[in-house]
Amino acid sequence: MSSTAKNGRGKSKASRSKLVSCSTRAGLEFPVGRVAQNFKAGKYSHRVSAEAPVYLTTILEYLAAENGRGKSKASRSKPVSRSKRAGLEFPVGRVAQIFKAGKYSDRVSAEAPVYLTAALEYLAAEVLELAGDKARQCQKRRITPKHIQMAIETDEELSKLLAGVHDCKWWGKPNF
Numbered sequence: 001m002s003s004t005a006k007n008g009r010g011k012s013k014a015s016r017s018k019l020v021s022c023s024t025r026a027g028l029e030f031p032v033g034r035v036a037q038n039f040k041a042g043k044y045s046h047r048v049s050a051e052a053p054v055y056l057t058t059i060l061e062y063l064a065a066e067n068g069r070g071k072s073k074a075s076r077s078k079p080v081s082r083s084k085r086a087g088l089e090f091p092v093g094r095v096a097q098i099f100k101a102g103k104y105s106d107r108v109s110a111e112a113p114v115y116l117t118a119a120l121e122y123l124a125a126e127v128l129e130l131a132g133d134k135a136r137q138c139q140k141r142r143i144t145p146k147h148i149q150m151a152i153e154t155d156e157e158l159s160k161l162l163a164g165v166h167d168c169k170w171w172g173k174p175n176f
Helices: 022-026 032-041 051-069 082-086 092-102 111-137 145-154 156-161
Strands: none
Touching: 022 032, 022 051, 032 051, 082 092, 082 111, 092 111, 111 145, 111 156, 145 156
16 A cells, blocks of 8 residues: 555545644633533533633633733732631641641641641630630629639530640639
């Protein structure tokens, strides 16, 4: 057979060209084919035109370029801490450092410090709320260690949770 012999599809080997993706034909970097698959799988409509995924991909690529991929370093936004991302006030980074330094395990997942920080923040808020109530009952405007101790002792769940914690005996029992 010669080089002009036909293969099974009717084209000669010499005239056959490389496959070109929809993204390349449209001049885009984002995957048009993947967007088209999501259109079909998503059941947004009974039928989807051939141009719809290309149009949506063009919009997505434009938004990604506007959102910071093509910007200079001076115009980029500041890095956001893990505490901010999780919506917490307590420092997730510091809890992660304590996890790693404590040798509790060989490896620590990325979510573990966030979860522990959220639990600690919840416990602190609960104790402070109860201690604030005790301070108001005593007609005081400032929460003292005595108010915190009384709040923990009067709350059944907190006293059970913190039963093994050594409290300072010099606080003494308040006379109210």
